[in-house]
Amino acid sequence: MTGNTLLQIFLFLQIFLIGMLATVAVQHAREHYKLQRKPEAPKPTPLSHEHIPPVVREKMIQTSQHQFQAVLNQSALDLQHDLKESSAKINNLVNKLATGIVAAEMERYQEELSRLHSQANTEMGGIRTEIAKHEAELKAKLAQEIEAEKQRLIKQIDTKLADAVGSFLVETLQHNIDLGSQSSYLIAMLEEHKADFVKGVADETQPTG
C-alpha cells in the first residue's frame, strides 16, 4: 500500500464525518426553530377575593396576624432562650478555657519559678561557698596583718619606752645613774647635807631641859 492510497482513505473518512456532522446540525436547527414558534402558555389568573366576605376576610387577617404574632413571639422567646443557653454555654466554655489556660500558665509559671528558684539556690550556694572561702582568707590575712602590726607596735613601744625610761632616769638621776658604783654619789650626798647632819646630831644630843 502506497502513501497516496492511505491519503485517499483518510480524505474519504473525513468527508464522511463532515457529512454526519452536517446532518446533525440541520436536525438541531430545525428543532430550535420549532420551539420558538410555540404559543405562550396561558397565565394563571390571580385569586380573586371578591367571593370572601369582608368580615370573614378581616377575621382571617386578624387570626393570621395573631397566629403570626404568637409564632413570632414564641420564636423570639425560643431564640432568647437559645441565646441565653448559648451564652451560658459560651461563658462556661470561655471560663473553662480561661481556667485551663490560666492553670496551664500558672503551672508553667510555677515550674519556671521553681526552676529559677532552684537555679538561684544553686548559684547562691556557690556564691555562699565563695564568700565563706573569701571571708576565711580575709580573716586569716587580717589576723596575720594584725599580728604583724601588733608585733611592730609592741617593738616600737618597747623601744620608745626604753628610750623614755632611759631619758627619764638620766634626767632625774643625772650623774648618779651608774648603779654599779655609788660610793662616790653617796659620799657626795653626805657632803652636800653635812651641815644638816651636824645640826641634826647636835639637836639630838642636846640635853633637854
Place this chain on the structure above:
Amino acid sequence: MKLSLQDDVTSVQDLKTVILDIRKYAKWFGQTLVKMRMAGGGPYEPPVISTPAANLINEYSGGQQVNKEKLDELVAALEDFEATAPHISIALAAPVPSDLRKTLTDWFRKNISPNALVDFSFNSTMLGGMVVQYGSHVYDWSFKRQILVAHEHFPEVLRHV
C-alpha cells in the same frame, strides 16, 4: 679613860658582840682567879673572843695587868657608850659591801661624831641611793623617791622621745 671604837666596830650589833665577848672574858677571868687561888696550877685556857674585843681590852688596860674590876669597868663604859653614842641607820638598795661600809662609817666618824654607830640594812625597792636616819631625822636620797618626785616630768620626756 675615854673610849674610842676601832674601825671594825661600826654598828650597835658589833658593839653588843664586843660587850658580850668582854663580859664572857671577865666571867672566865673571875672564875680562873678563884681556881688559881684555891687550887693553883694552870695554865687555864681563856675563852675565844673576837679580835675587836681583845684589842679593846688591851687598849683599855693600857699595857697594865688586866683584872676583874677593870673588865667590869670596861663593860660598864661600853654599855654607857652604847647608850649615849649617836646611832645612825643607813639603808641601801643592796647588801652593803665591806669597803662601802667602812667608807661610810669613816665619813660619819670623821665629819659627824667619832663615836657614831652606823647600822646598815638594804631594801631593793629603793632601786639605788640611800636613806639615812638619825634620831627623828630621815634623809631620803633613794632613786625611788627621786623618780616618784619627778614622775610628772615623765610624760614630757615621753613626748620628746
